[in-house]
Amino acid sequence: MDFKDETTLSRRTFVKGSLAGLALAGAAGSAALYGCAPAEEKQQSGGDAPVEETDQIVWGQCFVNCGSNCALRYHVRDGKILYLETDNTGDPENTQMRACLRGRSRRRWINSPDRLTHPMKRTGKRGEDKFEQISWDEAIETISSELKRIIDTYGNEAIFIAPGSGVSGSIVQSAHQRLFNMLGGCVTRYGDYSTGCIQGVMPYMFGKKFSPYDNVHASSMTEALNSDLVIMFGNSPAETRMGGGNIVFDYTKVKENGARIIHIDPRMNETCSGTLDEWIPIRTGTDAALVSAIAHELIANDQIDLDFLHTYCVGYDEETMPESAKGQNKSYYDYIMGTGYDMIEKTPEWAAPITQIPADRIRTLASDIAGAKALFVAQGWGPQRHSNGESATRAICMIPLLTGQIGLPGTNTGQREAEVGSIAGSPTIGGIPSGDNPVTVKIPNYEWVEVIDRGEKMTATNAGIRGADKLSTGFKFVWGFAGNSFTNQHGDINHGHDILADESKCEFIVMTETVLTDSAKYADILLPDVMAAEQFTIGTNGYTEWYRGVRVGGPAQEAPGECRKAYDVQADIADKFGIKDQFTEGRSSEDWVEFLYKQTADKNSDMPSWEEILEQGVWKQEVEPVIGLKDFRDDPVKNALETPSGKIEIYSEELAEIADTWELDEGDVISPIPIFDPGREGYGAVTDEYPLYCSGFHHKARAHSSFGFIDVLKQAARNQMWMNPADAESRGIENGDLCSVKSPRGEIRIEAKVTSRIVPGTVSIPQGAWHDADMYGDRIDHGGCSNTLTMSHPTPLAKATPAHSCIVQVAKA
Known part of the structure; x- marks a missing residue:
């Protein structure tokens, strides 16, 4: 089905009184706050009474890396953008790429007094x-x-x-x-x-054609409508993919459809808090330890799909190991059951002090997973932005592999949901x-x-x-x-x-x-x-x-200077x-x-045609949902993966060779199987000087650092460090206090958000705030930028960012 705008590109009659519903509720009571109808025009029109005005309508788009690329419609008068609205074409219940508050505030960026105007x-x-x-x-x-x-x-x-x-x-x-x-x-x-570790390591598991941005190795979020259990590891589309062109809308449908949703995250994130069945707080960077304990329970209770593992995978047990590694106790089974590698059995009791999740809760979670008829596991990109991210991203994928819940209706591969419209015929x-x-x-x-x-x-x-x-x-x-x-x-x-x-x-x-x-x-x-x-x-x-x-259009106004x-x-x-x-x-x-x-x-x-797109400004076409690795599941010979074996490689000979031949710094680990590696400044790294773990998250007021200087957005969603009351009380910190946060690399000032929505022992700082320090003076960052604290040392294999692995101390400033 195609959708076209019935209005023309250049002129239309618009009733401004209808704009009041476009801004999200609670935004200081004014649509104008986020770049919609100017308050002065509303006053001139006699309050809320609609007044017909003839404006030029120019299509635009929110070109920032949040993932949505939502449509914008600039209302232009006398060569200046007067206000903007967002997509109003197609079915408002299903097919509108409506901008969030960031996109709707773009006029404040375009017409900012801070614009650079001269070389x-x-x-x-x-x-x-x-x-x-x-x-x-x-x-x-x-x-x-x-x-x-x-x-x-x-x-x-x-x-x-x-x-x-x-x-x-x-x-x-x-x-x-x-x-x-x-x-x-x-x-x-x-x-x-965004996805350095995933891009670096997942081709060794799923094959050289793997991409975190495709629709082959992951399922649509809408496929979770066919699931009875959805498990989200560090995955919060309400914060990271909240525009109308993205998946948060489909996620809400999943909840409404009755699927049980479990969020595993150090924070009760915005997606979790809005559609909560259960939040399992976890110490940041320990997802692979949790997965290992779940795997232990599934194996010990004979709840794995052994036929699937033997047919579609390499490296689960001795029977499926490549010849080069046979007889050496190097399989995933040996790692989990304590007969290989570190000789430690990965029981829930082993994982509990690492993850901060009680052993009984791990057992219950494993039982829930085993009992699911259609299991949908999806990880965000946060778990792999740790110093141990290459192991973490593969480990999470082990849950659907062990249960054989891949390539079937209602399932996912463990990766983030597919980007259906960006590949394959787009x-x-x-x-x-x-x-x-x-x-x-x-x-x-x-x-x-x-x-x-x-x-x-x-x-x-x-x-x-x-x-x-x-x-x-x-x-x-x-x-x-x-x-x-x-x-x-x-x-x-x-x-x-x-x-x-x-x-x-x-x-x-x-x-x-x-x-x-x-x-x-x-x-x-x-x-x-x-x-x-x-x-x-x-x-x-x-x-x-x-x-x-x-989307084709512009210009809405002339550039300044x-x-x-x-x-x-x-x-x-x-x-x-x-x-x-x-x-x-x-x-x-x-x-x-x-x-x-x-x-x-x-x-x-x-x-x-070219003439038609100029006239209508935007064109959209619905696409069908996908099931990750369905073709491979249906015929693993005809649709073999581009791994050396043609199968999913739980054990990778290529990674084993890299681990033996690369020059690795002390403490860096490359493993041929998905293991729990604490990583640099991960579990066990805290000290008396830096006793807290620190992770980051994407902030609603910014797309990375884009929009980071827009005052109204900073007011609507403050830049705050999340801190558990137990950690705050011992430091005399109350909600709203200005705090000093120090790591081995730097110091920032940031406001505290004291909340039980974060696991004790970990603080979380939103990424993207604008760095603001005297770099030829004390270098204290008053902008609260998390990267003042993070390390530059890359991950072992992908040489990617370890941004969420960081140890800190927090004090009242």
Whole structure:
């Protein structure tokens, strides 16, 4: 079924009085607070009485990395955005990609007095926030000459595009890579901050085609409608995927349908508190210990599906072990039952002090799992963002494997729910073609700051370098675009500052931004970007559950000052190198939008024509739900996985070889089977100086750090550290107190939220708050950014972020 907007792109009559219902209830009593109808217009209209006004309606989209990419409808008058609403096309009960409060506040970002409006160059130290305005001619000339100098001096492996997702889903992201490829290439990255451990380790279990962003290795959340028991490990879509284009709506249907839902999480998260059957509090980072004890109970009580394990899996017991590991007690069964590896039987009594879950409750949970007719297990991406995340993500998948609850109606593979609309037939518009990259070297996403510091020492076996045995140089030229990962979104900000501030290491930094983020303070040249609402753009669905679609529209208003589109800036630099015609192919950014849409529509007959999409602005198409690994379950020979055995590999010979051949730091563990490894600053790491564990969570007021400076959002959802009353009372801390939180790496100031909704012994700090410290002074972060506290040391295999493994002390400030 297709959905079209019955209104035109340019004009419609709109009754403003109907806007009152668009803002969520309780938001200070005013829809205008979040960017909807302005209060002054309501007063002019005589209170709530509707007044007909003729406005231009311009389709837009919320291009940030929350996953939803929800639709926005800008109401424009006299060339300015007056207010905005969200998607009102299709069936309001099922098929509207309606924006959350963040998306509805976007007008406050677009028209913020903090917008960058002129190109600038640094005049002080990096990170010191001292700049002076320059002309675009000087900016382009400086960037081009520095780029040429660095390529000539160090080669193209010294060039890097830093991670950034502030325009997630927009075509302009690929323009930078296109330019650098034409100039000889640059080092690229694999993995990402969100799913680094999953991407790094799950292909060894489910095969090389595995992706955390697909609809093959996981089931739709709607499939849980056919389940009688749903278990969520650290999975809170109400906080992480709350837009109308995402799965939180389908999750609520599951609850209404009668499935029993159990949340296993250090916090009673927002999803759990809204639809609670049961919350099982767990010490952060110990999910694999809980799973091991559940596995013990299932095995001891003969409640496993042995036929499934012998048919579809490698490594469960001696019978299914590969020849290279037979007769050595290396199976998963041996690990659980205490006959191999550490020779410790993984009983509930063993797991209880580790997890803080009573042994009897673990037994009851195992019994519930064994008795489920259709078991749906889904983990969020938080459990794998620990220093032991590579073992944790595989361990959680063992529950459906042991019970044979994979590939059947109402089941899931243990991974996060599928992103149905983003793969498999989706009209993925993509970006401007980047062409071939002559540089084949890739680095782990999380290691890019370390490459600046010690690139020449990083190898395939000590740092996960791909495409070469070692790096030839560190990064000397870095371009950051729409990202706050220089400091704010990267572990150990103080360590990162020391590297970035040293101009002998990275010799030139360019940042393209809309406002002065903490990362932008490290730019040598700072460029003011044009926002999506200020240009003609195209976007597709995000991590969607129920639809695939396209949105075309803009601009809603002119960009302020001297802001310029990133594509035009790249074209000017290409011109300095004599390749502008090759770079643009004679197309403006607007021309690329039309070209890319038509190219995709030619392959998707269901899509509207170019003229039709211009008229209607948005197109959506429902997609069918999926069952993870159904084809493999139906025929494991015909649909063999891309593992060496073609089966699900509980024991991986490849991982065993990596563990034997890689250079690992003391305390780093790579295991061929899913085990419980405490990890760095995990269970058992607390000290008298740092007696509390600290984990993070995604915050409703931000998408990572995007929207982090919007005052009304900060008021609606305060940046607070969650702390159990038992931990607070012993420190004389009350709800709302300003606290000092210290880790071995830094110190922050943050308000306390004293609540029994978090397990004792662990505090939890929302990620993404804007770092605010005098980096040439005491370095105390008054912004409450969790990455001031976290470590930079990566996980052993994927070399990914360990952001949720951290030990701290908390005191009243």
